[in-house]
Amino acid sequence: MTVLKELCRCLLRTDLSHRQIAQKVDRSPSTVARYSKRLRTLNAQWEQVQPLDEVALDRWLNPAKTGLKKLFVEPDWAYTHAELQRRGVTLALLHEEYALSAEAGVMSDTEFRRRYHRYARSRGLVMRQVRMPGHDLFLDFSGVRPSLADPQTGQRTPVELFVAVMGASRKTFAYAVASQKSVDWIACNAKAMTFFGGVPTYLIPDNLKAAVTSISRQDGPLLNMTYAEFAAHYETTVLPARPRKPKDKAPVEIGVLLVQRWVLARLRNRVFFSLEELNQAIAELVDRLNQRPMRSCGGKSRQQLFEELDAPALSPLPSTHYEYAEWKLKVSVGQDYHVAWEEHFYSVPHRLVGSKVNVKATRDAVYVFHRDKRVASHVRSRVVGGCSTLPEHQPPAHRAYSQDTAEHLMEWARQQAGALLAFVQRHGEVHRRPVLTLQACRGLQRLAREHGMDRLQAACDRALRAHANSVSSVKSILMRQLDRVSPTEAEAANEDTLPAHENVRGAHYYS
Known part of the structure; x- marks a missing residue:
């Protein structure tokens, strides 16, 4: 019960003196006497006072307090806050400009400052998030990086530290890789889900290039295609945090800070020469971090909370590994x-x-x-x-031209075999110039398209028997259709007797 209501209760329901009531509610006797007079004036009963809250009761008993308040013209506090971010702008200047713009109801500089600071505090309100088990896996790279040393020169090379945190249990995973490139980012995500032994509903990364290609006001974030394919393989969804909104991924921000303090700080004086050696040391310290009891969770560790909350809610890992692409x-x-x-x-x-x-x-x-x-x-x-x-x-034209090579032409001749292959081989033996033989193959291909392969084989056979070694001879045989005439008919046609003539001398002339 509030002080004012308790004071009224004592005045209306008890026979205590003003001094005794003042001691009980820690107020002066004069204050108790004033409220006693006010209750008698209003003829108030406890049944009227009991349902009222502190504010309503105060307004009822002290109407002049609110009536005397001066009404001020409220400035645009959002504009005031934005202008204050500009160089050289002060609250005194902004109050002066506000006073000049308002004709009446101008608040004092002190009241202006008091109300602005109240507005500024309201902008920093933080909403407490309730994380569902197995729902969110937060991912980020640490700004503070470990390093590897060259065994010969001792030169230090910084490497990246990947951190993943489960939303409900805060179980943490850390892993060092060479860079923030896509191939290392995908490998880190796969190792994190193997570490947790399951797949969460959502992956919540920062807006690094390996995860988000671009962001537009209309369409939102455009995922890197490789990362989107990776998420589809694991049957999960990627929900990138908003740009410049670290509170969207507060668990991993805290996780990164813990890893920096619990892991990197403990390894600050150790020298590592390989990622394998570094990751082995990180894994040991991360395991200790996850086994460490947390006072805010009843003494339970992150590992215990993970086994109770997140582990049963995670989806199973896919049966096949993701092939990086x-x-x-x-x-x-x-x-x-x-x-x-x-x-x-x-x-x-x-x-x-x-x-x-x-x-x-x-x-x-x-x-x-x-x-x-x-x-x-x-x-x-x-x-x-x-x-x-x-x-x-x-x-088709490009395919024919690209296949018009020595290997393709000779392969074509070998596939046809028979008299055509024999003709090509004899052409090469006679002319002994491969370029001419390839040109002959091209000519034979054209004749095959014009007259068909069966006639071409017959024409090549006739050319071989006639000891003809040129494609023009084969073409002549086809044009004269001698390939369709049997050899005996052709010989008989060549044995025709010469007609009698006075200018024709017989064999006896030469004897």
């Missing part, structure tokens, strides 16, 4: 229907020239996606400036 988004396909990855060029279907595609690269392969559909798959090559082209991606 990097992405390039919205890559334009050039006129050569190729896209580049690390200065090597990979083909896509020629119909996609001018389109935007997404390129995904794993350790052993490169994939190209168009509208979420895979349109190309290549073995990854490390040859700088090289080109990986699949024949099915080329237009």
Whole structure:
């Protein structure tokens, strides 16, 4: 019961003297006498006083107190707070400007300062968050970094310290990596979930480039494609903290501070030459941190709270490990229907020239996606400036030209076999110039397209029997359709007797 209500109760329900009531409520006897007179004037009963709260009772008994308050013109405190951040601006200047702009009801400089400070305190209100078990895993890198020493020179190289904290239990994980690049970030996330033995509902990282590509006012954060694919593999959701809002990830901010004090401070005088050695020392100290009792949680440790709260609520880890892959988004396909990855060029279907595609690269392969559909798959090559082209991606003319090489031409001849292969082989033996033989193969390919392979085989057979060694001979046989005439008929046609003539001399002339 409040002091004022207790004072009224004693006056209305007891027969204590004013001095005794004053001692009981720690007020002066004159104050008790004043309220006693006021209650008699109002003819007040305890039943009227009992339901009133302190403020309502004070207004009822002391109406002049509120009536004498002066009404001031309230300034725009948000504008005042913003202007105060500018260089050279003071509260005295802002009060002067406020006094000039208000015609009446101007508050004094003291009242102005008092009300501004009350407003400023209201801006710093903090909401206590209740974290659901297994719901949030907070992720961040430490601003204070450990370092590795070179065994020969002793030169120190800073490395990054990754920290992950479960929301409900505050169980902490720390791991040192070489950088904040995507490959190290993904490895840290995977090791953290293996450490906790399950997958949380949400991953809450900071806005580093390995996690968030960009942030727009309309669409919010755009996740790094590799990180988004990683989250999909683990069947979890990424909810990045707002930029410049560290309270969104307060557990990991506290976790980072604890790791800096509990781990890095204890390792400050030790020298490490490898990440493996450093991480082994970090793991030992983090384990001690998680086993340490917390007075604010009834003496329970982070590990005990984790086993009670977070562990039962985590989803199981996937059966397969995530295969790290990097992405390039919205890559334009050039006129050569190729896209580049690390200065090597990979083909896509020629119909996609001018389109935007997404390129995904794993350790052993490169994939190209168009509208979420895979349109190309290549073995990854490390040859700088090289080109990986699949024949099915080329237009027919390009495919024919690219296959018009010595290996392809000779392979074509070997596949046809028969008289055609024999003709090509004899052509090479006779002319002894490979360039001419390749040109002959191209000519034979054209004749095959014009007359068909069966007629071409028959024409090559006739040319071989006639000891003809040129493609023009084969073409002449096809044009005259001699390939369709049997050899005996052709010989008979060649044995026709000469007609009688006076100018024709017989064999007897030469004898």
